[in-house]
Amino acid sequence: MGDSPVDINKNLDPLLFKALSEPNRIAILKQLVECCKPCSVTELNECCPIDISVVSRHLAVLRDAGIVEAKKKGKEVYYSICHLELVETLRSIADAIETCCSNDQSASNSSGCKTG
């Protein structure tokens, strides 16, 4: 229970999407995806024309959402994307929606889609 492969409630989390709903955060994320290596705040600041303090705050939002992780190295903090977890989460959501919605009405709820 609660661990079904189609647990919509577990994965459809507004917090995750809220973190991804800001254009500058998406720009930062794209930068991280394309670099495929940890980047410092200063490096990530190059992709968006905002104050570095704002970049730092955006990274904190992404970190709190579990989208990126931070590793301190000397004076700098290197952020990297949690790509394995992120990819799995996105696929889980897709699977859950697909499983639920591929039922026609007659099959109703045999696949375990239900509100908590």
Added chain:
Amino acid sequence: MGDSPVDINKNLDPLLFKALSEPNRIAILKQLVECCKPCSVTELNECCPIDISVVSRHLAVLRDAGIVEAKKKGKEVYYSICHLELVETLRSIADAIETCCSNDQSASNSSGCKTG
């Protein structure tokens, strides 16, 4: 060009995530996913304790993001989830992230991940 399977820029759209970043919109979406049939605004209003005008507005946001579609039938408007498109979009994003991030630095950009 621009149609590569790993086109991050096409799929990582803040508009989509913004539409999914509001708890009541997620509640509405869950309702639609679990019902797996078109629902009227009044029906969808049952899942969240807000004014029906707000539900209507939320549905408009979801519609503008391509997440749901509306079909008028008499006095009522029936909303249904665009599950095929949504599932494909989510999987495209997952694929793009996975493809980009599974490159180690030496392989760099042979897979076509690049900013527009």
Added chain:
DNA sequence: ATTATAATTGCATAGTGACGCAATCGTGCA
């Protein structure tokens, strides 16, 4: 110890979004 650099945090401000109520629009029915 002092200085320099990277990152974060405090604070004030401006912009955005959710919300409820009331008014309006669209459709069906008597």
Added chain:
DNA sequence: TGCACGATTGCGTCACTATGCAATTATAAT
């Protein structure tokens, strides 16, 4: 045509969020 019902839109309010600047913290180098 007039009425009822479902949905949408206008508008004012409240809360939240993004932003920039300044101050602070943390680490490295002189």
